[in-house]
Amino acid sequence: MTPVPQSPYARALGDRLEDLHPRLRTYFQAIPDGAVGVGEGVFERVGTPRRLLWPFLRLLERRGVVAACWERDVPFRVENRTIASRAIGERTFHLPRGPWIMHDAVALTRHGRVVDELGEPGLIAACFDLDVRDGALELTSRAVGLRLGRLRLRLPRALSPIVRLTERFDDDRDRQFVSVSIDAPLLGRVYEYRGHFEYRIETDAAKETAG
Template identity: 30%
Template sequence: MTRSIYEQALGAQFGNLHPRIQERFGFSSKDQVASIGQGVMDRIWFNKWATLPLAIGSARHIMFPEGGSGIPFTIENYAYQDGYGRETVTWIRKFQFKRAIRHFDATMIYSSERKRIVDYLGNKQHLAVDLDITAASNGGIRIRSGAQRFYEGWIQFTWPAQLTGTADVTEWYDDNRQKYRISVNVSSPVLGTVFHYEGSFDAELIPLKLIPADAKPLREEARE
């Protein structure tokens, strides 16, 4: 039976997650379901010194140079096997600002070679990021980014640590509010905090036979 990529990464720690977090992170392509959520980001903030790289990234659905409070938010997670037969989970995040919908998308796979989840940021899988995943003390899941590799045609290299951002993500379930909570912080050695958002949302598993075509990246990268 195919296990979710998060069960593979966490092993026995998966049992330490809150039951609602286990539900959201425990399905695989064999289950034919999707996790669809919506809520509000209490705060989205970005470092104005990082406006240019964030603007470049926004063209490929990797963060964006915009902030605010009370921002409506949706998240879509689909599990499927990609063109290389890898178990994959999408992260399609949309933020509804007054003048535009901003995207922050990714596809995650479990790399048997690296023994960890690899996160392809954006919609073209140019940037592959190693993830360290642990169970948080509050029953949530904590995801921290590591080494980052760039792939474009025959070009490939690992980004120097000084030029990369480190993402620290925690998602947990708030029993008092009966909502999922999330906090995301991206920082760099040079600029400090580059991008941050936090908020809450509702999510449910829905039956699904086919993954929407626009939920998948525009291209897939074989290199992990």
Template identity: 25%
Template sequence: MGSIYEKALGDAFLNLHPRIRQRFGFNSQDQIASIGYGMMDHIWYSKWVTLPLYVGTKRHIMFPQGGTNIPFMIENFAYVDQFGRETVTWNRQFKFPNKIRRFDATMIYSEERERIVDYLGNKQHLAVDLAISVEPNGGIRIRSRDQRFYEGWLQFPFPRLFTGIADVCEWYDDSEERYKISVAVNNPLIGSVFRYQGTFQTQFVNMKSSVIPLDIKPLREERRE
């Protein structure tokens, strides 16, 4: 069994840089985790979206804070969720001088949608379809598509005019021997709303899925994709 990213990319997965394949190629049966440490050179947000970003901090979905040279950690664990879906965590911490900000997500491969779905936040309120491709430098590019909100009986698709459309690129720089990442979130009406870029290195550690730290998994798992 391959990873959810290998399933999404098919044969194109082999065109990724070997170090990117390593980071995106494991699943729950491999019993390893990818823990990255590094520095975000630049984090920026638009003052026009301060309020919604502030609300997002309560659910670990982005945040209204910027700066330079911000220590960064990313934790990728693979496990099978309560609905039997292969799941990968994307828990990010940004250590600002006065506060630690979190941006958490979990990704699954949806057989129904035939693509990866990204659940944003610690309660999986927002489900986002992802388009994944391989860049010429062997990096991986992840772009958000349709988004849906779930909260109890309430569910609705987000109109694109009111969403943040994410464009994420991650690649490996052989000359610096580091992973590099660039994230840009834009809105069709007001343009750029949030972005960051930086570098990190990764450790691959043995980790049985049964002993994944509780604070890694979301507080609630959502069945609807």
């Protein structure tokens, strides 16, 4: 019998996966072959109001890492796929100036931790510790690195930003909520997005077209 593939999140969590809210278990488990996980909702806010950071963020924006803006009530769509044991995500932010796409790919390290490569081609990588609290999944970065060509550079802890992500499900509102923040040493909060969405698994039309 062919074993059912597991997502990097499920493998990292192990038995703790059962502590997640049932709807979050669906979100963080592997997407079946030929299917795609689709979420549609609204980010209450995206980016940073610190305009002095925008020129630097625009460099990252062009690589699909973060958006150089400060916007509220931004509609978005996320598409999740499991490819070669990695969780591949594509998030389309419908900003007032036009759509912008954020790319990420999550894998499991040999030490049993999840690492998220952001942008194309994996410009920034963050290694996370995972925790389950009151049915929600909390991720906190323990290391952040950059890819410069073939060179991978791990940032010293004193210079490394802290990335925090929380995913939770609200039964009363029947919505999944996500919150992401990036805090840099000395500078404080340099980027964030947070909002809510509805999620479903459906046939991957893109794969059917390709086939």
